[in-house]
Amino acid sequence: MLKAPIGLLGGTFDPIHIGHLRPAIDARDALGLAEIRLIPNHIPPHKANPFCSSEQRLAMVRLAAAENPGFVVDERELKRDKPSYTIDTLMALRKELPDTPLCFLMGMDSLLTLPSWHRWQALLDYAHLVVSVRPGWQPDYPTEVADLLAHHHTTDASALHRRLAGHIWLADNLPIALSATRLRELLAAGQDPRYLLPASVADYIRQQGLYQAD
Ligand code: ATP
Numbered sequence: 001m002l003k004a005p006i007g008l009l010g011g012t013f014d015p016i017h018i019g020h021l022r023p024a025i026d027a028r029d030a031l032g033l034a035e036i037r038l039i040p041n042h043i044p045p046h047k048a049n050p051f052c053s054s055e056q057r058l059a060m061v062r063l064a065a066a067e068n069p070g071f072v073v074d075e076r077e078l079k080r081d082k083p084s085y086t087i088d089t090l091m092a093l094r095k096e097l098p099d100t101p102l103c104f105l106m107g108m109d110s111l112l113t114l115p116s117w118h119r120w121q122a123l124l125d126y127a128h129l130v131v132s133v134r135p136g137w138q139p140d141y142p143t144e145v146a147d148l149l150a151h152h153h154t155t156d157a158s159a160l161h162r163r164l165a166g167h168i169w170l171a172d173n174l175p176i177a178l179s180a181t182r183l184r185e186l187l188a189a190g191q192d193p194r195y196l197l198p199a200s201v202a203d204y205i206r207q208q209g210l211y212q213a214d
Contacts, residue, residue, distance in 0.1 A: 004034035005101035005160050007130065008093070010077070010086060012180065013040050014051050015205060016064045017197040019107075019178040023132035026173035027105055028070065031130065031157050036105075038065055039074045042083045051184060052210050054078050063200040085118040090126035094164075101164050102127035107134035115144040124152055128160050128167045135177035139170075187211035 009024050016038070024036045038061050042054065058078055065071040076092065077084040086104070093102055104127040111131045114120050123129065129152075141149065152168040154160075159167050178196055187193055188211055193202050205211060 001099075002161065002164065003097075003100045004032060005103050005128070006035040006037060006097075007031075007033040007103045007105050008037050008039060008074075008090075008127065009105045010039040010041055010089070012043060013038070013057050013061050014043075014180050015057070015060045015183065015197060015201055015210070017178055017180060017183050018195070019134070019176040019180075021064060021068065021198070022176050023107070023134075023171065023173045024071075024105055025068070027103070027130050027132065027171055030171065030173075031103065031160055031169070033103060034070070034100075036068070036071045037074045038071060039077055039089065041077045042080055052208075056204075056208060056210065060201045060204055063204055064198045067198055067200060087117075087119045087122055087126070090123060094126045099164075101160055103130045103160060103169075104128065105130045105132065107132050108137040108139065109134055111145060112137060112140075112142065114148070115142065121148075124148075124166050124168070127165050128163075128169060130160075130169045130171055132171045132173045133175045135175045184211045188213040 007024060007027055009020060011020060027033060028036055040057050040061050058075065061073050065073050077089060090102065106129065108131055149168055152166060154167045154169060160169060183193060183196055187205065
Protein backbone atom coordinates (compact mmCIF):
# COMPACT_ATOMS: atom_id res chain seq x y z
CA MET A 1 0.00 0.00 0.00
CA LEU A 2 1.52 3.33 -1.04
CA LYS A 3 1.45 6.40 1.16
CA ALA A 4 -0.17 9.66 0.01
CA PRO A 5 1.97 11.52 -2.53
CA ILE A 6 4.02 14.55 -1.52
CA GLY A 7 4.98 17.61 -3.58
CA LEU A 8 8.56 18.77 -4.04
CA LEU A 9 9.32 22.31 -5.17
CA GLY A 10 12.91 23.22 -5.90
CA GLY A 11 13.92 26.78 -6.63
CA THR A 12 16.24 29.64 -6.01
CA PHE A 13 13.57 31.42 -3.97
CA ASP A 14 15.37 34.76 -4.25
CA PRO A 15 12.88 35.65 -2.79
CA ILE A 16 10.06 33.13 -2.41
CA HIS A 17 6.79 34.62 -3.72
CA ILE A 18 3.16 33.84 -4.56
CA GLY A 19 4.17 32.42 -7.96
CA HIS A 20 5.84 29.61 -5.99
CA LEU A 21 3.30 29.29 -3.19
CA ARG A 22 -0.09 29.56 -4.94
CA PRO A 23 0.61 26.92 -7.63
CA ALA A 24 1.96 24.62 -4.88
CA ILE A 25 -1.23 25.08 -2.84
CA ASP A 26 -3.34 24.51 -5.96
CA ALA A 27 -1.40 21.29 -6.73
CA ARG A 28 -1.71 20.12 -3.13
CA ASP A 29 -5.48 20.61 -3.19
CA ALA A 30 -6.05 19.21 -6.69
CA LEU A 31 -3.94 16.10 -6.08
CA GLY A 32 -4.40 15.54 -2.34
CA LEU A 33 -0.68 15.93 -1.60
CA ALA A 34 0.20 15.13 2.01
CA GLU A 35 3.03 17.67 2.17
CA ILE A 36 4.83 20.31 0.14
CA ARG A 37 8.60 20.22 0.51
CA LEU A 38 10.39 23.41 -0.47
CA ILE A 39 13.94 22.66 -1.60
CA PRO A 40 16.05 25.82 -1.94
CA ASN A 41 18.94 25.20 -4.29
CA HIS A 42 22.60 26.03 -3.93
CA ILE A 43 23.81 28.96 -6.02
CA PRO A 44 27.48 28.77 -6.93
CA PRO A 45 29.39 31.73 -5.47
CA HIS A 46 30.67 32.73 -8.91
CA LYS A 47 27.18 33.02 -10.41
CA ALA A 48 26.31 36.54 -11.47
CA ASN A 49 24.16 38.57 -9.11
CA PRO A 50 23.89 36.49 -5.97
CA PHE A 51 21.24 38.85 -4.62
CA CYS A 52 21.22 37.46 -1.12
CA SER A 53 23.00 34.74 0.79
CA SER A 54 21.92 31.12 1.09
CA GLU A 55 21.14 31.80 4.75
CA GLN A 56 18.84 34.66 3.82
CA ARG A 57 17.05 32.64 1.11
CA LEU A 58 16.65 29.80 3.59
CA ALA A 59 15.31 32.16 6.27
CA MET A 60 12.68 33.47 3.83
CA VAL A 61 11.66 29.96 2.74
CA ARG A 62 11.33 28.97 6.41
CA LEU A 63 9.12 31.97 7.13
CA ALA A 64 6.89 31.11 4.16
CA ALA A 65 6.63 27.45 5.20
CA ALA A 66 5.82 28.42 8.80
CA GLU A 67 2.57 30.06 7.80
CA ASN A 68 1.43 27.26 5.49
CA PRO A 69 0.28 24.05 7.15
CA GLY A 70 1.82 21.02 5.49
CA PHE A 71 4.76 22.97 4.04
CA VAL A 72 8.23 21.87 5.14
CA VAL A 73 11.75 22.94 4.17
CA ASP A 74 14.33 20.48 2.90
CA GLU A 75 17.83 21.93 3.24
CA ARG A 76 19.82 19.16 1.57
CA GLU A 77 20.78 21.09 -1.60
CA LEU A 78 21.74 24.24 0.30
CA LYS A 79 23.96 22.30 2.65
CA ARG A 80 26.11 20.95 -0.14
CA ASP A 81 29.00 23.10 -1.31
CA LYS A 82 28.20 22.51 -4.95
CA PRO A 83 24.96 22.54 -6.93
CA SER A 84 22.93 19.36 -6.82
CA TYR A 85 21.24 17.96 -9.85
CA THR A 86 17.51 17.40 -9.38
CA ILE A 87 17.98 13.77 -10.35
CA ASP A 88 20.37 13.28 -7.39
CA THR A 89 17.92 14.85 -4.97
CA LEU A 90 15.09 12.69 -6.30
CA MET A 91 17.18 9.53 -6.02
CA ALA A 92 18.05 10.35 -2.40
CA LEU A 93 14.42 11.09 -1.54
CA ARG A 94 13.28 7.88 -3.21
CA LYS A 95 15.62 5.92 -0.92
CA GLU A 96 14.35 7.72 2.17
CA LEU A 97 10.68 7.43 1.20
CA PRO A 98 10.33 4.08 -0.57
CA ASP A 99 6.51 3.97 -0.35
CA THR A 100 5.70 7.62 -1.09
CA PRO A 101 4.83 8.83 -4.60
CA LEU A 102 6.92 11.95 -5.26
CA CYS A 103 5.45 14.81 -7.29
CA PHE A 104 8.11 17.19 -8.54
CA LEU A 105 6.40 20.55 -9.10
CA MET A 106 7.59 22.98 -11.75
CA GLY A 107 6.32 25.88 -13.82
CA MET A 108 5.72 25.61 -17.57
CA ASP A 109 9.01 27.46 -18.20
CA SER A 110 10.88 24.60 -16.54
CA LEU A 111 9.05 21.90 -18.52
CA LEU A 112 9.95 23.64 -21.79
CA THR A 113 13.67 23.52 -20.94
CA LEU A 114 13.63 20.10 -19.30
CA PRO A 115 15.79 18.48 -22.03
CA SER A 116 18.70 20.64 -20.85
CA TRP A 117 18.53 19.10 -17.34
CA HIS A 118 21.05 16.46 -16.31
CA ARG A 119 19.63 12.97 -16.99
CA TRP A 120 16.22 14.50 -17.66
CA GLN A 121 14.71 11.31 -19.04
CA ALA A 122 15.47 9.51 -15.77
CA LEU A 123 13.54 12.06 -13.65
CA LEU A 124 10.30 10.16 -14.28
CA ASP A 125 11.83 6.97 -12.88
CA TYR A 126 11.90 8.67 -9.49
CA ALA A 127 9.00 11.14 -9.48
CA HIS A 128 5.88 12.32 -11.22
CA LEU A 129 6.09 15.78 -12.79
CA VAL A 130 3.36 18.27 -11.96
CA VAL A 131 3.51 21.28 -14.24
CA SER A 132 1.90 24.60 -13.35
CA VAL A 133 0.59 27.14 -15.81
CA ARG A 134 2.86 30.20 -15.90
CA PRO A 135 1.91 33.36 -17.83
CA GLY A 136 4.45 34.07 -20.57
CA TRP A 137 5.14 30.41 -21.30
CA GLN A 138 2.79 28.68 -23.71
CA PRO A 139 2.64 24.91 -24.09
CA ASP A 140 4.58 25.02 -27.38
CA TYR A 141 6.57 21.92 -26.64
CA PRO A 142 9.90 21.11 -28.24
CA THR A 143 9.83 17.64 -29.86
CA GLU A 144 11.58 15.90 -26.96
CA VAL A 145 9.07 17.29 -24.47
CA ALA A 146 6.14 16.42 -26.75
CA ASP A 147 7.44 12.84 -26.93
CA LEU A 148 7.81 12.70 -23.17
CA LEU A 149 4.22 13.91 -22.74
CA ALA A 150 2.96 11.37 -25.29
CA HIS A 151 4.30 8.62 -23.06
CA HIS A 152 3.68 10.00 -19.58
CA HIS A 153 0.84 12.54 -19.58
CA THR A 154 -2.23 11.69 -17.51
CA THR A 155 -5.35 13.66 -16.63
CA ASP A 156 -6.23 11.20 -13.86
CA ALA A 157 -5.11 12.63 -10.51
CA SER A 158 -5.64 9.28 -8.78
CA ALA A 159 -3.00 7.72 -11.05
CA LEU A 160 -0.40 9.75 -9.13
CA HIS A 161 -1.49 7.97 -5.95
CA ARG A 162 -1.26 4.50 -7.46
CA ARG A 163 2.31 4.70 -8.74
CA LEU A 164 5.51 5.99 -7.17
CA ALA A 165 6.61 7.89 -10.29
CA GLY A 166 6.24 8.15 -14.03
CA HIS A 167 3.25 10.38 -14.77
CA ILE A 168 3.12 13.98 -15.96
CA TRP A 169 0.14 15.99 -14.77
CA LEU A 170 -0.60 19.42 -16.27
CA ALA A 171 -2.17 21.61 -13.61
CA ASP A 172 -5.03 24.01 -14.13
CA ASN A 173 -3.81 26.42 -11.45
CA LEU A 174 -4.61 30.09 -11.17
CA PRO A 175 -1.98 31.74 -13.39
CA ILE A 176 0.33 34.05 -11.43
CA ALA A 177 2.32 36.48 -13.54
CA LEU A 178 5.14 37.05 -11.07
CA SER A 179 8.82 36.12 -11.12
CA ALA A 180 11.47 36.72 -8.48
CA THR A 181 13.22 38.91 -11.05
CA ARG A 182 10.16 41.16 -11.34
CA LEU A 183 9.77 41.24 -7.57
CA ARG A 184 13.42 42.22 -7.06
CA GLU A 185 12.96 45.06 -9.58
CA LEU A 186 9.88 46.24 -7.76
CA LEU A 187 11.68 46.17 -4.40
CA ALA A 188 14.71 47.98 -5.82
CA ALA A 189 12.35 50.68 -7.09
CA GLY A 190 11.04 51.11 -3.56
CA GLN A 191 7.56 49.80 -4.36
CA ASP A 192 5.34 48.07 -1.83
CA PRO A 193 5.49 44.26 -2.34
CA ARG A 194 2.36 43.62 -0.24
CA TYR A 195 0.35 40.54 -1.34
CA LEU A 196 3.09 39.39 -3.72
CA LEU A 197 4.84 37.41 -0.99
CA PRO A 198 4.11 36.43 2.62
CA ALA A 199 4.00 39.43 4.97
CA SER A 200 6.62 37.79 7.20
CA VAL A 201 8.98 37.53 4.22
CA ALA A 202 8.34 41.16 3.25
CA ASP A 203 9.16 42.17 6.86
CA TYR A 204 12.38 40.14 6.75
CA ILE A 205 13.41 41.77 3.45
CA ARG A 206 12.81 45.19 4.98
CA GLN A 207 14.69 44.40 8.19
CA GLN A 208 17.67 42.97 6.31
CA GLY A 209 17.64 45.72 3.69
CA LEU A 210 17.59 43.18 0.85
CA TYR A 211 17.14 43.93 -2.84
CA GLN A 212 17.81 47.65 -2.45
CA ALA A 213 19.00 49.64 -5.44
CA ASP A 214 22.77 50.33 -5.29
P1 ATP B 1 13.91 34.24 -11.23
O1 ATP B 1 12.98 35.31 -11.74
O2 ATP B 1 14.93 34.74 -10.24
O3 ATP B 1 14.53 33.42 -12.35
P2 ATP B 1 11.62 32.55 -10.49
O4 ATP B 1 10.58 33.48 -9.98
O5 ATP B 1 11.42 31.99 -11.87
O6 ATP B 1 13.05 33.21 -10.34
P3 ATP B 1 12.64 30.11 -9.27
O7 ATP B 1 13.06 30.03 -7.86
O8 ATP B 1 13.69 30.08 -10.30
O9 ATP B 1 11.72 31.44 -9.40
O10 ATP B 1 11.52 29.02 -9.60
C1 ATP B 1 11.37 27.80 -8.94
C2 ATP B 1 10.22 27.03 -9.55
O11 ATP B 1 9.01 27.77 -9.41
C3 ATP B 1 10.38 26.76 -11.06
O12 ATP B 1 9.90 25.46 -11.35
C4 ATP B 1 9.47 27.79 -11.69
O13 ATP B 1 8.96 27.33 -12.93
C5 ATP B 1 8.37 27.91 -10.66
N1 ATP B 1 7.74 29.23 -10.70
C6 ATP B 1 8.28 30.41 -10.37
N2 ATP B 1 7.41 31.41 -10.54
C7 ATP B 1 6.27 30.84 -10.99
C8 ATP B 1 4.97 31.36 -11.39
N3 ATP B 1 4.71 32.67 -11.34
N4 ATP B 1 4.03 30.46 -11.80
C9 ATP B 1 4.31 29.14 -11.85
N5 ATP B 1 5.49 28.58 -11.50
C10 ATP B 1 6.46 29.42 -11.08
